[in-house]
Amino acid sequence: MGSALLSTYSGLPRPIYVLSIARCVSALGAFVYPFLTLTLTVRLSLSEAEAGLILSGVGLVSLMGSLGGGWLSDRHPKVKLLILAQLGCALGLMTAGFLSDSLWLLAPLFFSTMSISVVRPTSAALIAELTPKEMRTQAFSLGHLGTNLGFSIGPLIASLLFERAPAWIFWGDGLTTLLSAGVVWWQLGRAPTDEGRADELSPLPPQSALEAEVEGSVWRVLRARPQLLWYALASLLMSFAYAQVTFSLPITLTQLTGPSGAELFGYVMSGNGLFVLLLTPLITQRAEGRAHLRGLQLASLCFALGFGVIALTPLFAHVNADHSWSLYSLLGLSVMTWTAGEVYSVNHGSAFVAQETPASHRGRVNGVLPVVLGLMRSVTPMVSGALIGALSSSSFWLVVSASPLCALALLSWMRARWGVER
Numbered sequence: 001m002g003s004a005l006l007s008t009y010s011g012l013p014r015p016i017y018v019l020s021i022a023r024c025v026s027a028l029g030a031f032v033y034p035f036l037t038l039t040l041t042v043r044l045s046l047s048e049a050e051a052g053l054i055l056s057g058v059g060l061v062s063l064m065g066s067l068g069g070g071w072l073s074d075r076h077p078k079v080k081l082l083i084l085a086q087l088g089c090a091l092g093l094m095t096a097g098f099l100s101d102s103l104w105l106l107a108p109l110f111f112s113t114m115s116i117s118v119v120r121p122t123s124a125a126l127i128a129e130l131t132p133k134e135m136r137t138q139a140f141s142l143g144h145l146g147t148n149l150g151f152s153i154g155p156l157i158a159s160l161l162f163e164r165a166p167a168w169i170f171w172g173d174g175l176t177t178l179l180s181a182g183v184v185w186w187q188l189g190r191a192p193t194d195e196g197r198a199d200e201l202s203p204l205p206p207q208s209a210l211e212a213e214v215e216g217s218v219w220r221v222l223r224a225r226p227q228l229l230w231y232a233l234a235s236l237l238m239s240f241a242y243a244q245v246t247f248s249l250p251i252t253l254t255q256l257t258g259p260s261g262a263e264l265f266g267y268v269m270s271g272n273g274l275f276v277l278l279l280t281p282l283i284t285q286r287a288e289g290r291a292h293l294r295g296l297q298l299a300s301l302c303f304a305l306g307f308g309v310i311a312l313t314p315l316f317a318h319v320n321a322d323h324s325w326s327l328y329s330l331l332g333l334s335v336m337t338w339t340a341g342e343v344y345s346v347n348h349g350s351a352f353v354a355q356e357t358p359a360s361h362r363g364r365v366n367g368v369l370p371v372v373l374g375l376m377r378s379v380t381p382m383v384s385g386a387l388i389g390a391l392s393s394s395s396f397w398l399v400v401s402a403s404p405l406c407a408l409a410l411l412s413w414m415r416a417r418w419g420v421e422r
Contacts, residue, residue, distance in 0.1 A: 008138055008141075008284050009142050009284075011135070012138060012139055012142065013131060013200060014200055015130055015188055015200055016139045016142060017142070018183065018184065018187040018188055019126070019127065019143060020142045020143050020145065021183055022146075022181075023143055023146040023147045023150070023180070024146035024150040025176055025180040025183055026147075026176055026177050027147045027149070027150030027151040027154055027273075029150075029172045029173045029174075029177065030158075031155070031169040031170070032109070032170055033246065034154075034155045034269050035159075035162055035169060035250075036055065036058070036246070037055065037246060037251065038162065038254075038261075038265070039100075039162075042254075042262065043101070043162075043166060044101075048389070049382075049385045049386070049389070051247075051381070051385070052247070052384065052386075055247060055381035056380075056381050056382050058109070059380075061114050062114070062117040063117075065113065065115065066117045066118075066368075067368065068367070069085065069119065069121045069122050070122075070364040070367015070368060071363070071364055072118065072122070073121060073363030073367075074125070074360070074361065078122050078125060078126040078363075079184065079188045082123060082126070082184055083181050085119045085122070086115070086178070086181035087178070087181050088111065088115030089113075090112075090174045090181065091112070091115075091174075092108040092109065092113075093109075093112045093177060094170065094174035095108035096108040096112065097167045097169075097170030097174065100167045105170070112174075116177075120366070121363055121364075121366035121367035122366075124362075124366040125362035125363040127139050127140060127143065128350075128362050128366075129359065130200075130201070130203065132204065133208065133354075133355060136350070136351045136355070138284060140346060140347055140350040141280055141283075141346070141347045144346040145276065145277065145280045148273040148276030148280070149273070149277055150273075151270075152274045152277060154270075155265075155266050155269035155273070156266050156270040158172075159262055159263050159265065159266020162262050163262070188201065208355065210225075210357070210358070211355070211359050212359070213358055213359050214358045214360055214361070215360075218364040218365060222368070225356055225357075227356060227414065227417075227418050228353065228369065231296075231353070231356075231369075231414070232369050233410060234296065234407040234410045235369075235407075237404060237407035238300055238303050238341070238404045239380075240403045241304070241307050241401065241404045242303065242341075242342065242345075243380040243384075245269075245272075245338075247380065247384055247385075248388060248396070249265065249268065250262070252313065252397075253265050253268070255393065256314070256327070268331060268335055271331075271335045271336075272335050272339050275336050275339040275340075276339055276342065279339060283340065283344060283347065284343075291415070292348040292349075292355070293411055293418075294348075294415070295344050295347060295348030296344065296411050297411045298341075299341045299344035299345035299348065299349075299404075300404040300407040300408040301404070302337050302338060302340045302341030302344065303338055303345075304401045304404040305337050305338075305401070306336075306337030306338025307338055307397060307404075308397065308398065308401035310334050311394040311395075311396075311397035311398050312330055313331065313397075353365065
């Protein structure tokens with residue numbers, strides 16, 4: 001069975017493996033953003049509403065980076081752009097480490113956020129143009145697997161650094177980002193010394209009528225392909241739920257367990273990474289030949305169930321040691337379920353966008369669509385902060401779980417409108 005699962009990722013272009021390794025290295029030091037809510041509320045003593053406002057600002061800066069990155073990646077060499085963006089992110093994070101006990105850390109943090117946001121559309125466009133259509137699900141899945149291989153360890157380390165050496169949360173993240181840029185440069189950025197590798201970064205020709213190059217702006221492309229906008233809306237609804245992982249979930253855990261909430265959140269995030277490692281090969285193997293909209297329906301269902309389960313956690317508030325296993329078991333079930341949704345969403349969402357986008361506009365479409373999602377992420381902390389103050393914990397998480405259920409209904413309509421084979 002193990003060899004069958006590994007064979008799911010065999011035969012991909014060499015640059016896809018390099019990019020996946022680089023993402024793993026970068027995610028190994030993914031300390032800052034998972035713990036940013038706790039840094040603002042616990043270390044800098046901001047209220048939930050104030051932290052939400054700052055995180056919304058981080059989201060807006062991310063949108064600017066995504067738009068700029070998409071535009072640049074359609075006009076400049078993608079590998080060089082990836083390297084420069086990661087170097088900028090590393091510089092911002094290292095600088096923020098010297099300001100970790102002050103709100104002045106926000107300036108370099110915003111710079112690093114904008115830089116790393118350039119990476120996302122550039123990387124997605126690069127994977128799409130180098131990978132045959134029938135292998136894109138595996139290619140995007142491998143990248144996600146690499147990220148979470150590192151992410152299964154990174155937050156656990158960050159949870160130990162949070163109280164003991166907070167500056168190293170920023171410095172460690174910056175160093176691994178720098179190392180990731182080095183991997184990309186060493187393997188892909190230098191002039192090839194092997195003649196067999198001279199053309200490995202050459203884009204494949206369009207593989208369907210939908211992928212044929214077209215003239216005009218990205219807005220013209222989106223108007224001509226409304227399925228991309230409807231997909232963005234469905235993703236927006238799922239994104240509202242998933243965004244709670246790094247904002248509302250640590251707040252809920254701190255309310256439930258007090259000072260140990262930060263450490264418990266570290267275990268939750270590492271559990272998320274571990275479940276990705278276990279579930280991604282299984283889900284990807286079963287996804288071969290499956291319509292992407294069907295996979296996205298499964299993602300929305302898993303998100304609804306996974307976050308709905310958290311509504312039960314207040315029943316175990318302030319439990320004694322003899323019964324703490326009940327809370328941990330419930331959290332484990334929740335994490336496993338919404339992690340499955342994450343895997344389905346990444347595998348099928350990225351591949352759906354690739355197959356519906358003309359080759360001439362891959363970078364810009366992969367830059368614009370995250371803006372739609374980023375608008376939700378940017379307002380989510382503000383909305384969530386207000387809802388947390390107005391609702392009970394159980395009611396809040398039930399509201400969260402309703403959002404992906406709406407996405408499920410929308411995706412069902414899309415399958416009926418554009419065909420079940422999409």
